[in-house]
Structure formats: C-alpha cells, structure tokens
Amino acid sequence: MAAGVPEGTLIGLCDGQLDDSKHRPTFLTNKVGGRPDWLPDICRPSPRCRCCGAPSVHVVQVYCPLDASPYHRNLHLFACPGPECSGRSESWTVLRSQGLEAPPAATDWCDGADDWGGGEEQGVPEEAPAGGGGSSSARSNIISTLSRAGGLGRSPGPGGEAAACRQLQRLRLQEQQAAPVLRSLFISVVEESDLGGEDEELRRARQLLEEYERREGAAVGGEETYEKPRARHGDAAFSRFLKRISRCPQQILRYCRGGRPLLLSEPPCSPAQTVPACGACGGSRTFELQLMPALVGLLQAADGGGGQVEFGTVLVYTCTASCWGAGSTGALEEACWVQQDPDQHLFR
Numbered sequence: 001m002a003a004g005v006p007e008g009t010l011i012g013l014c015d016g017q018l019d020d021s022k023h024r025p026t027f028l029t030n031k032v033g034g035r036p037d038w039l040p041d042i043c044r045p046s047p048r049c050r051c052c053g054a055p056s057v058h059v060v061q062v063y064c065p066l067d068a069s070p071y072h073r074n075l076h077l078f079a080c081p082g083p084e085c086s087g088r089s090e091s092w093t094v095l096r097s098q099g100l101e102a103p104p105a106a107t108d109w110c111d112g113a114d115d116w117g118g119g120e121e122q123g124v125p126e127e128a129p130a131g132g133g134g135s136s137s138a139r140s141n142i143i144s145t146l147s148r149a150g151g152l153g154r155s156p157g158p159g160g161e162a163a164a165c166r167q168l169q170r171l172r173l174q175e176q177q178a179a180p181v182l183r184s185l186f187i188s189v190v191e192e193s194d195l196g197g198e199d200e201e202l203r204r205a206r207q208l209l210e211e212y213e214r215r216e217g218a219a220v221g222g223e224e225t226y227e228k229p230r231a232r233h234g235d236a237a238f239s240r241f242l243k244r245i246s247r248c249p250q251q252i253l254r255y256c257r258g259g260r261p262l263l264l265s266e267p268p269c270s271p272a273q274t275v276p277a278c279g280a281c282g283g284s285r286t287f288e289l290q291l292m293p294a295l296v297g298l299l300q301a302a303d304g305g306g307g308q309v310e311f312g313t314v315l316v317y318t319c320t321a322s323c324w325g326a327g328s329t330g331a332l333e334e335a336c337w338v339q340q341d342p343d344q345h346l347f348r
Helices: 137-148 162-180 201-214 239-247 293-298
Strands: 010-017 057-063 073-077 092-099 185-191 253-255 285-291 311-318 331-339
Touching: 010 311, 057 253, 057 285, 073 331, 162 239, 201 239, 201 331
Parallel strands: none
Antiparallel strands: 010 185, 010 253, 057 073, 073 092, 092 331, 253 285, 285 311, 311 331
C-alpha cells in the first residue's frame, strides 16, 4: 500500500556495534552490515554484482512498514566490494520483502517511534541471485530438476525433487557463508526537524563549509539565496548538499518516502525520470531513502579484510504501491541510483 504525503525526513545515525554474541537481530532490527535478517517466509537470496559476478556484501537493513498496511516490510541493500565496481549503480541491489507476522511490540518508526529496529511478481527467486553471475553446473542441474517438478514456489514431489531441493539449500548456504560480511552496527533515528544546538560536530561542519566556500568561491547563505552562487566546478547542488547536512554531518541515512532526494551534483536528467517501472506490477516508483557519505567510513569488513564499498550517495526508489501478492516468498528487486562524491575527503 502506498504511503501518504511525507511528513518529514528521518535521519539515520550509527548507534554502536551490534555484537551477535550479545544481541540477536531480527527483521525488525535496523542495521549496517552483518548478514541480512529476512522475514520468516522469505526465501534467502544471495545477490551478485551485475558488473563482475562476485557475491555482494550486505550494506544496510531497514525495517520500514507503511501506514495502514498490514505487512511488515524490509529493504535490504547489497553492493559489490570490488574496487573496480565501486560507485556504479549496476553493482548495487535493493530487495524489498514483506510479510504478515504478529505486530511488533513497539510503535512502527514510520509512525513516529523513537528508534528504528524497534500481475506475476518478478522477485528474486531462491534459485536465482539478483544480478545473476556464475551459477555452477551442479546448481544449474538442481534448478532444472526443480523447474521440471513445477517450480521452487511449489512443494517438491517425492524422491529426486525433494533431494534436489535439499542440495540446493546446502549450496545456497555455502554461497552465503562465502560472501563477504561487513561489521554490524545499530542504526538509530532522529527527526531532521528536531536537530538543533551548536555542538562540536556542528561547529566542525560549519568550519568545513567555510573552507569549501573559500576554495570554490561559492557562498552558501540563507535558504533564499543558496542556489544562486556557482562553484568553480559548476555544480551548486554540492553547496546545497553541504548546507542541508551541516546540522548533522554524521548522518548515514535519510528516509523520506515520497519526498525528494538530496543530490550531490546536478545530473543530466532527474533520477526520477530514469528510474524504471516496478518489475512486478508495472507501476511507478517513488523515492524512499538514500545512503550518505558518512556511512562509507563505517563499512569495514568483519574479518578485517576485503574490499571497500565507495559511493557518494545511493538513492533508493521503490514501488509506489508497494505491491505484494498474498503468499509471496520471493523478495522483489527495487531500483537504485548511485552518485559519486566530488569531495569525499570533506566527510572523513
């Protein structure tokens, strides 16, 4: 069900490390990294990079139910950790999943809670990782066997089909264990309208803003004038970006379904104009959330190794109707659009 008119932007902040030995995250948990926590009836996809075929790393999990909807609802963002794929929209995968479960004890954060965590559907079926790439022959044979039996969405028949299903589950578990894992962090939330007070972070942000103005020759003034100056690189959008986040430069995520994204630079055309229609229902998509530059420095491999996920901002667009069929088990793929950061050093 589509959300109503957006009431304001929610700001996601890092809220400390999530220690799996002390905490048991669920699909209700909003977090950075770790392994995705799927709703109980959702098949567990293993997305791969569309550019190189490598297993994707889980970057962010967001619990985001909609007003007046009976469904729990999650967004999972995955990215390729390879440096050659960094900053490319094709190296990212966004999956939406929904399900009917007992309601959580806390009020949904989309309705004002104080903390996050509290036609034919073309989803990402269990046998086909989003983005494709490099299925083994054994895995293909298993999938073929199940397809002849009537598809993974139905109960496997006796004998070979059941054995093939069990083998596929084992192969998928091996894939998931082989995929890189990022250090897991809690995400907390504040209303952007509640931000205030000139603390040390804000003073530092203002200092960075002044340095930027001196270097680029652009003045970032009041609301009515900040669009007029032109920076030397010809893009006033970055000035607006810095001004908007100056009250909370440590923000790692912005959520405002149906709102407008905060762009790092002016694209040739609006992202909303290039976002494809929903692959499941054919309807339009709407902006829902974006990842912010401050998140990049927090994305560290859990084992201390692995590649680095780099980006400026990642814009996520989801089905306006949030379509979902009763009894569906496959997560649906949504659209994302990545902008690289022209001055990443300002956020470190």
